[in-house]
Amino acid sequence: MDRVLLTKKGAEALQAELKNLKSVERPKVIEAIAEARSHGDLSENAEYDAAKEQQGFIEGRIKELEGSLGVAEIIDPTKLNAKGKVVFGALVKLYDIDADKEVSYQVVGDLEADIDKGRISLSSPIGRALIGKYEGDEFTFEAPSGEKAYEVMSVAYEV
Template sequence: MVTIPLTVAGAEKLKQELQHLKSVERPAVIQAIAEARAQGDLSENAEYDAAKEKQGFVEGRIADLEGKLSNAQIIDPKTLADTADGRVVFGATVELEDLESEARVTYQIVGDDEADIKVNKISVSSPIARALIGKYAGDVATVMAPGGEREYEVLDVKYI
């Protein structure tokens, strides 16, 4: 099995979602199925079909989360300072400057399941993260973006 890198916060978020699905969503779906069955003929029962479809989704998501958590390699960014020696690694928070526009941005490199650009968390498998991995403050990373090649200078690397 392939290990899935997750930060401590990302793993906790997945655990909370799994707990919610098991303790809230699953019982609600079971109740909805029972109510739909009580209405009689299942062959033309839209509520029953919808409840069964939702049950399939909930059970699939539970299995997906359990699989990801069982194969997770949980990494605490705070413990990386001693071993990473200032390099950009999974979990690091990186401050960048676009050399063309001089715009500054800060990203944390996280697992695929916890990536959210709205809160500046980018997936370790994204083109920009792949270009940054292994770089140090002062290095320039070249990223192939949809609009062409972009160059970013690494201004700072933090493990927070």
């Protein structure tokens, strides 16, 4: 498995999710399976089928998280001596030239990315375009919707 880049907060969130899956969700689904089994004929038991499907999802997610966290590299952008440069983990305020508005993102790894929460993946088109830019730089990149133009207004690093 390739190395997985994470911010400190991202690693903590994934560890918390793993702990919850193991200590809360797994026992809950095991109990649901036992309850469904007690109802008799499993061939026509929708509760049993749903609980087994949920168990498969939980076990798969546990395996995925354990594998990812096992090869994770936690990067602290405050220790990179970047001084205004966009690096992994940076909080970036941009001016969207085409839309005439400001937007803010944090550049994170694929496992942490969530556009609704302002976290963009390092491997996304905008993430790749941002890395290495400095405050005041203008750049364009090819987005799925066409070419986009931005200016880097500020770069900060989360502790």
